[in-house]
Amino acid sequence: MVLIAAPMASSGGGGITLLLPLILIVGMIWFMSRTQRKQRQKQADTVAALAPGTKVITTSGVVGIVEEVDDEYVTLEISDGVLVQFVKAAIGRVIPEETEDEAVEEPVDEATDETAVEPAVAKDTVDVPVTGADKVQDKAKLPPTHTEN
Template sequence: MLYLLTAAVGAAEAPPAWIQFLPLVGMGLIFWFLIIRPQMKRQKEHQAKVASMKKGDRVVTAGGLVGKVMKVDDDYADLEIAQGVRVKAVKNTIGDIIPPAGKAAND
């Protein structure tokens, strides 16, 4: 009887360790391609957009202020948010550059 019990336990061996890690690797790949990679792409696009900012552009800050760029240096941008009202904003807080009103988006 003891022989049958030990034979049954031996037959149900665990699969190799690398097979047990396959689901984790698969989830990691899915996470990379669906979340991390698109976020990195958006971040690069934003950095390129902020780097191309120049005097006269209309921008929106992350706080929601809309203004015209008066001066740009390495880390800061001076924005005119109303006539005679200027603020200094960190360039990385610029959310978007507003295209000129004369050009339609579908042209």
């Protein structure tokens, strides 16, 4: 009996099928790093543009007005006379100030000389059945202390 070694049939694109997932992974990593680089650059531009009088929000959520900018720190006034120092990297974003042109004046009702209030219009409301959960109870309901058998 003679055994003959015959090559097995291949699927045709062996090299490309192994290379395609690798190319996709490298592309995703490049895209994510590019996005992070843009965010870091935007943050650096924001910090570089800080000047006294600018209103900012820190990454921890503190809102304040820039009083002084040093090489490493920013001094914020978070309340009248309350100054706090933050690291420049802690500045999250700058709050744009409204100018007089952008400020929208509310219409004034001439008859009563007060600000006119437009009625609220409900859109896409859902009817919810009244359950009585909003009623005030005289006593708090406590769980039973014993069970009757």
